[in-house]
Amino acid sequence: MKVYPVPGGEGLRDPRTKRRIPAEGLEVPEDNFWRRRLAHGDVTLDAPKVEAAEKVAELEEVDPETWKPEPGHNLDGTVSPAPGSLAAEEHFPDPPAVAEGAV
Secondary structure, eight states, rough: OOOEEOTTTTOOBTTTTOOEEEOOOOOOOHHHHHHHHHHTSEEESSSSOOOOOHHHHHHHOOTTTTTOOOOOOOSSSSOOOOTHHHHHHHHSSOOOOOOTTOO
């Protein structure tokens, strides 16, 4: 059976090799020791979920020298409203009119 460390349980070691259980899992015999570890919650049979950002990074290699955001997209991931739209007026109101002679 293949076991995986639980979050916070990365310190558990294989009693035969004395090595820590890697995040990618470890094939172990289905004996009393590992059944007790499962029952106690030190390991799990479920593979850890890969974060969405890691999946995107694996799928899409981007050259930072040539990458440019799509029109209307900001570097922080937000989308700017289209010029002239109601949303643009709410986010970027016209500056107040200045009376003549006012400083």
